[in-house]
Amino acid sequence: MDVKCCIFDLDGVIVDTAKYHYLAWKRLANELGFDFTEKDNERLKGVSRMASLEILLSIGKVSLSEEEKVELAAKKNAWYVEYISKMNKDEILPGVENFLSTLREAGIKVSLGSASKNSMMILDNLELTRYFDAIIDGNKVSEAKPDPEVFLLGAEELHISPEFCVVFEDAEAGIEAATRAGMRSIGIGSPETLGKATKVIPNLENSDLNLLQF
Numbered sequence: 043m044d045v046k047c048c049i050f051d052l053d054g055v056i057v058d059t060a061k062y063h064y065l066a067w068k069r070l071a072n073e074l075g076f077d078f079t080e081k082d083n084e085r086l087k088g089v090s091r092m093a094s095l096e097i098l099l100s101i102g103k104v105s106l107s108e109e110e111k112v113e114l115a116a117k118k119n120a121w122y123v124e125y126i127s128k129m130n131k132d133e134i135l136p137g138v139e140n141f142l143s144t145l146r147e148a149g150i151k152v153s154l155g156s157a158s159k160n161s162m163m164i165l166d167n168l169e170l171t172r173y174f175d176a177i178i179d180g181n182k183v184s185e186a187k188p189d190p191e192v193f194l195l196g197a198e199e200l201h202i203s204p205e206f207c208v209v210f211e212d213a214e215a216g217i218e219a220a221t222r223a224g225m226r227s228i229g230i231g232s233p234e235t236l237g238k239a240t241k242v243i244p245n246l247e248n249s250d251l252n253l254l255q256f
């Protein structure tokens with residue numbers, strides 16, 4: 043097996059934070075006077091905070107100044123942080139902790155590759171921080187997925203060439219970012235949306251090192 047590093051997206055791969063993002067965005071939409079459905083929320087997965095706000099405002103046909111947008115994004119984030127601050131280990135998705143532990147035992151490096159600026163708090167609340175050799179998140183990158191920056195920085199920090207890295211992702215933009223980084227990818231979800239991944243599995247339940255045989 044030639045895999046030396048596994049890079050994990052956070053939201054939707056390690057933990058289901060989409061429901062909290064949804065609650066906070068919906069609250070903001072309602073305050074602005076329009077509705078925001080769970081189907082609308084699908085469009086925000088993997089998308090950065092400011093880009094998500096742009097999509098939300100376009101759904102509500104609301105136009106605002108840059109200053110107002112920054113204010114609303116901060117408001118949404120304060121609500122989101124309120125929700126995620128109550129999260130604990132029980133919310134880790136099935137199979138994740140066991141797989142992280144298997145990777146470490148096998149000497150395979152583990153990195154985070156997430157767009158979120160709240161990733162440290164989430165990993166700490168889930169008690170998963172100690173599994174990660176590198177943490178690359180929204181605070182460290184300037185380009186959003188599908189740009190490969192977030193994954194390339196992880197490989198660079200661990201001094202591992204991209205060809206030996208495998209990315210775990212639930213978003214189409216994340217799979218594209220992995221491909222553009224020259225890495226293999228494992229899509230977590232349905233083959234319909236993640237068909238471009240090297241391999242697609244429904245979740246990480248019962249995963250072992252066989253998953254890294256391509």
Ligand code: BG6
Pocket residue numbers: 052053063086087088089090091094119156157158159160161180
């Ligand atoms: C991604 C989520 O991981 O992070 C997006 O899939 C989210 O929904 C983005 O908008 C940014 O997150 P945060 O926590 O920095 O607002």
Ligand code: MG
Pocket residue numbers: 051052053054055087088211212213
């Ligand atoms: Mg995700």
